[in-house]
Amino acid sequence: MSGPLRLVLFDVDGTLVDSQHAILAAMGEAFAACGLAAPAREAVLSIVGLSLPQAMARLAPEADDGLRGRLADAYREAFFAQRSAPGGGPPSPLFPGMRALLDDLAARPEVLLGVATGKARRGLDHLCAVHGLEAHFVTRQTADLNPSKPHPAMVLAALAETGVEPRHAVMVGDTTFDVEMARAAGVRAIGVGWGYHDGAALAAAGAERVVASAPELRTAFEQIWEAAW
Template identity: 50%
Template sequence: MSGPLRLVVFDVDGTLVNSQSHILVSMRQTFDDLALPVPEDQAILQGIGLSLPELMARLVPDADANVHEALAIRYKELSYARHATVGRDAESPFYPGMRDVLEQLRKDDFTLLATATGKSRRGLNRMIAHHGLHGYFQSTQVADDHPSKPHPSMLLSALSETGVDAENAIMIGDTSFDMAMGKAAGMATIAVSWGYHPISHLAENAIVESAEDLMTALNLWMERLA
């Protein structure tokens, strides 16, 4: 498909890969290790996508910043150790059809791919290595380098790195943070229904319910730009 150079930006956890089990197990252990009450699963899941310190601040709002930072550090340690021992396919597999979406998009000479994720750089690099995605993404934006979502900093950097105009870019994600971030950057947005925020949180956005529907929506979006 011809037309202007396009950029498709993906959130990772809850959009490309299903890391729910990994996140919940690691988070429960984090709070146990610091002798703090473990939050409800739903509270954890609805904060995924935020930077870790901001997520911890939401989960334990009465604690001070030192506690939030200690929780974030411990979670990173546990997450890294768990990935090393459990393996990628046990707890962070691709959602059905999402690998095929990436494969189709990367074949298009006019389409570039990027990530905008609450993961750390180490966490994203590990996911890319585990799933054999080296070279798929022309820009990889992570929480280490930016303010937390929904601040548009990650997307603005992806646009700058790829040289794509915001009106020719789209953000794909599963949370209201992703959608707000995309809109703040002046980009189109598509929400996926299979992630960590309920559909009621995404109601003002285009929502797809399968990878096939996502690919159809992206093809229509690209045709409009051509």
Template identity: 50%
Template sequence: MTRPLRLIVFDVDGTLVDSQADIIAAMSYAFGAVGMPVPPQNDILAIVGLSLDVAMARLAPDRDAVTRAEMVAAYKNAYADLRAQSDVADSSPFYPHARATLDRLSETPENILGVATGKSRRGLDALLSGHGLSGFFTTEQVADHHPSKPHPSMLQAAMQETGTTPENAVMIGDTAFDMQMARAAGMRAIGVSWGYHPPEAMGEADHLVHDFRDLPGVLDNLWGSD
């Protein structure tokens, strides 16, 4: 019997690639641009995955919307400058075994791979191009066109684009926002322990993986390997 199509959606920063150095540097520039002290590193990493406007509101709640908009623009410009100065493989390297696992999952005909990220379209395009992944993912959901995580809009759009249903879809991410987004979309969720939120923050995950190489087996168990 033919198996149904299965949508596997990945978060990007903190899940597929480790881009924290550029994120922290760009956020430091954004705060410096408006004369504010830079938040602690843990506070910055805690908002990774949110859309920038929501992230800035959390990090600078006492600043008005105009100032936060200036900070968002400064962040985007700084991030783009950083990307232009270094190779993507150096500034946002894959986590161990991430690329090989993506290739392995893509070899299964029923699997449809996608991403749902707080990055902008420009930022995601630069990252995928730098890693040789342009066109690799069937569906790519970015912050430009959706409310911030954990709103389910990104995952709802991914399912609509690919003709899949919640019972045959899963979200894989490193933050509580990813897990909450999956739940809001009616999908299952797999958390990874190597990202920016501590494992204990992902209590809504169906499974927690500690090594990318374990992911195919977890997915087989989730849906059944037959």
């Protein structure tokens, strides 16, 4: 493959890693700490990818700003405690085939990798460290440095940081927030079917294709690059 630099941006939770157990546990602890009943599993997973203020606004619509802020703080504390506690368990695992795909893409000089995630930078850096991915991503866009998805700021910042044109970039994610963010920034969007929003919703939001496995995602990249670039 030759030609211009390509940029592949990945969402994290639900796309690269299966973090639903950790997210559900931390959310339950946060609501309990604030004296509230935990939201249903489906409700929690539906907001994965949003920044915490936006997520709490959806999960606790009757709460005032002060309570939502306390919920967000309690969630951060619970999530940090999970990974800091002795014997706290293994980190959220990468989905099958994603490590091999990341390694392959990172080895290609014409492909740059990045992240656009609703996680905070501290959480993302920890995840990259435990999975040995520190050198893979040349741009890391996080919720504490940008407006929440689906605002296009994360993608636009990644494009500016790498110097890649929008037509040479693709965003990979598992939620409609990822797809809408990509489309708003003028880049392609590929949905993955193993995350937190179903494939029909991803397609309706504007994903040009929805894949069911890492090998299928690899094929999608090759087809897009060969056809368009």
